[in-house]
Amino acid sequence: MRAQPIGRLGRVDRRSWLGKVRDAVDSLVKHSPSRFAILIFASLIVLFTVLFSLPIASADRQVTPLHDAVFTAVSVICVTGLATVDMATHWSPFGNTLVFIGVNIGGVGVLTLASILGLVISRRLGLRAKLIAASDSNPSRIHVGPVSERQAIRLGEVGGLLATVAISALVIEVTIAIGMIPSMLAAGYDAWHSFWYSFYYSAMAFTNTGFSPNPGGLEPLVGDYWFQSLLMLGVFLGSLGFPVIFALARAWRHPHRWSVHVKLTLTTTTILFVAGAAMFLLLEYGNPKTYGQLDAGPTVFQSFFMSMMTRSGGFSTIDMHDLNGSSLLVSDMLMFIGGGSASTAGGIKVTTLAVLFLAAFAEARGAPSMEAFGRRIPRDMLRLSVSVVLWGATIVAVSSIAILQITKQPFDYVLFDVISAFATCGLSTGLTAELPPEGVYVMALTMFMGRVGTVTLAAALAASQRRQLFKRPEERPIVG
Amino acid sequence: MRAQPIGRLGRVDRRSWLGKVRDAVDSLVKHSPSRFAILIFASLIVLFTVLFSLPIASADRQVTPLHDAVFTAVSVICVTGLATVDMATHWSPFGNTLVFIGVNIGGVGVLTLASILGLVISRRLGLRAKLIAASDSNPSRIHVGPVSERQAIRLGEVGGLLATVAISALVIEVTIAIGMIPSMLAAGYDAWHSFWYSFYYSAMAFTNTGFSPNPGGLEPLVGDYWFQSLLMLGVFLGSLGFPVIFALARAWRHPHRWSVHVKLTLTTTTILFVAGAAMFLLLEYGNPKTYGQLDAGPTVFQSFFMSMMTRSGGFSTIDMHDLNGSSLLVSDMLMFIGGGSASTAGGIKVTTLAVLFLAAFAEARGAPSMEAFGRRIPRDMLRLSVSVVLWGATIVAVSSIAILQITKQPFDYVLFDVISAFATCGLSTGLTAELPPEGVYVMALTMFMGRVGTVTLAAALAASQRRQLFKRPEERPIVG
Ligand SMILES: [K+]
Ligand SMILES: [K+]
DSSP states (O other), rough: OOHHHHHHEEEHSOOOOHHHHHHHHHHHHHHHHHHHHHHHHHHHHHHHHHHHHHHGGBBOOOOOOOOHHHHHHHHHHTTOOOSSSSSTTSSHHHHHHHHHHHHHHHHHHHHHHHHHHHHTTTOOHHHHHHHHHHHOOGGGGGOOOOHHHHHHSSSHHHHHHHHHHHHHHHHHHHHHHHHHHHHHTTOOOHHHHHHHHHHHHHHHTTOOOOOOOSSSTTTTTTOHEEEEEEEEHHHHHHOHHHHHHHHHHHHHGGGGGGGGGHHHHHHHHHHHHHHHHHHHHHHHHOTTTTTTTTTTHHHHHHHHHHHHHIIOOOSSSSSSSSSOOOHHHHHHHHHHHSSOTTTSSOSSSHHHHHHHHHHHHHHHHHSSEEEEEEEEEEEEHHHHHHHHHHHHHHHHHHHHHHOOOOOOOOOOHHHHHHHHHHOOOOOOOOGGGOOOOOHHHHHHHHIIIIIIIIHHHHHHHHHHHOSSSSSSOOOOOOOE | OHHHHHHHHHHHSOOOOOHHHHHHHHOOOOHHHHHHHHHHHHHHHHOOOOOHHHGGGGOOOOOOOHHHHHHHHHHHTTTOOOOSSTTTTBOOHHHHHHHHHHHHHHHHHHHHHHHHHHHHHHHTOOOHHHHHHHOOOOOOGGGGOOOOGGGGGGGGHHHHHHHHHHHHHHHHHHHHHHHHHHHHHTTOHHHHHHHHHHHHHHHHHHHHTOOOOOOTTTTTGTTHHHHHHHHHHHHHHHHHHHHHHHHHHHHTTTTGGGHHHHHHHHHHHHHHHHHHHHHHHHHHHTTTTTTTOHHHHHHHHHHHHHHHHHIIIIIOSSSSGGSSHHHHHHHHHHHOOOOTTTTOOOSSSSHHHHHHHHHHHHHHTTOOSEEEEEEEEEEEHHHHHHHHHHHHHHHHHHHHHHHHHOOOOOHHHHHEEEEEEEETOOOOOSSSOOOOOHOOOOOOHHHHHIIIIHHHHHHHHOOOOOOOSSSSOOOOOOOO
């Protein structure tokens, strides 16, 4: 008789059913965090599709067509903000509550998943250590060693992180919502609607979703600079990403203690915000359909608003259909870049772009390594960034070709809505709402690939470090 | 009295005026090869602008407007093939001769300059060594050492290279031209026109320019598979690049002796050629304006023809204006990629794209280094490739925004013509010919930046290697 099998059996027997599930999830999180993320996202989308299909979810108590239910579920869980139905009128109060809960799960869940994944890729530091590492300049982050079993992630840690993120999100959303109520009352809504719309808009801002609850959307609120500024603040905080929010909350008075990730995200975000606003100002100030009839002050403010919203917010005070082609292209670029890593924003992420430019600058200076804020950026970050950009470009290209071929609509509108879907921005030229069912499914897939893909790809790639057994001779092709 | 100044003065005095110029050029080539290339290009463009402006250059003996003369000069010297005037009827025989000479200087000159620059970037090996190195798997190429004064390039070597390239170009162009004469005769042209058109088309194919000398262009020759195949052969050889042609000429029976550069160029070119044709077939077989009325065989052939020509040839048997939006996007991507390094083709070059994908594959496999055909690709190639792509994307974006704002034309046509200009492809939706003068100058600048920039950028960047005096601490941002 051998002791081991019995011992193992005995241990399994002592465990509860819940314990087994817990072990399985623990194992999945530990061994394949990217598959875990994809599984979670897919399950949420299936669940919300079923819920949105229920007659009680729609205002007219009819079953919502499958493609619209799928699209809404994906758009909500991926915090995109694109819609194939009128979000303000199609859904019942139950449906609207689903949307509200869905974007919070999607937004906060993404923050958490991304943080978990970011953690796994960073050589499996302990979770707390990783969060501190990513948010200030603690030297432990620099440590790269073999993976210790004890440092691997446990489900308990995931729960703790989820709670931290949820509480932060709640505090920010409630604060902004309270600030919005006076604006809603001033716009003529009654007390209950002012309350509900404020919380809805606040959640839509922080989660970077961009749905409007009221018929007419932002129109009754355009020119209310207090309200628009609160929207921008919510979008801005959400798009920075959890590690940056965490760092700012801990050490906003001490910029020298911020990590390179925080500095890089803030710098790139600021540059894109100002440059985007300048471009919209330059290209649209003379367009009679957009800013042409506004005075100088409002034009400048709305340009900044537009610049912030293209980076993933998805709210707009003008019709994207009326923009000049040049502004559509500028928006395409800003949307594709998106927000910060581990944020509610989409796109390839600002740090990805920053790493590409740091590489080009290093190349131009003939410097041996990429540098930012007095730190070297490891060489493998460039490879990871290139992979993310290639992934994004491939999805946008394939999806655009498919939508172009299905609809035969003008390329500028197709490209705009496809990039908006990929980067989960939510701005639309109106094309998405007019798509036939097969186009709706293509767009839903684009949102899913853009949101889940970009978040998990970097993690999956970076986690698959493999040791090389032998070294091949080196050879240099010619490029350029 | 000190000896040295007198000695130096004495040496200078003994030198002829020509010797001084030679020394200056030698010094420029050696110390700043990219500035040398830009200077040569700019001088040629100024010279050809003056020549094209002369009344004897135009068929009606009028002075050609400056913007048209500048555009034609840039288009000819950069072997683009875009036109703002009707190339078949606007120019006199003298003008047509200028075009013929111009594309050969531009095409052959680019090959040579690119080779010189490629040589400088490759740690300044001797010129012959470099050519051999880039074209077969001679181990000397792997040597990376300090720059020896004796290994620096001398003007004499440049002359030798120019002669080699010119003779190769001549042999290829004459062979193809002779093959085309029967087709021209069969199409009903007289002996002289058949001869002239054959040489013109052959030169336009090998230099990847894409102008047509006869009114009606390729129309009388569509369906002549022999002629179209010769055109494709010329474009194909020109777009491979000199190092690859050199390797194939030396060792076409021995693929195992080819360098990674040769293998990478041939593989990527083949993949893009077949994939492009498959996409055009799929997206256009049902389009009544393009391949809709053709049978299966001709549709397949014309799809391959189209795929080859988008990669920089610039000839077309169908009107780009009639393509589906999806096919325009596929063409945009193929044009942007372009042909081989040190070739008459434009774009970011196939090896640049290949390096990006090799990096992504290495990342996905978790391998520590990029590999292709049993060789490691040095890490710094990725940085160089990223720089070239960012340069290309920036030019296309800025130029597209400018043209969109100037013309307010549909984005698909603007993007197509701008990428065609950047990648010196020469296909057009008809937009370029309709541009106002300021748009013509933007497009001319785009061609110049695309052609000269991409060729010299890689060299300028790679040449500026600098030693780092101290090492900064490493820190890892989050991307994706
Ligand atoms: K959004
Ligand atoms: K061309």
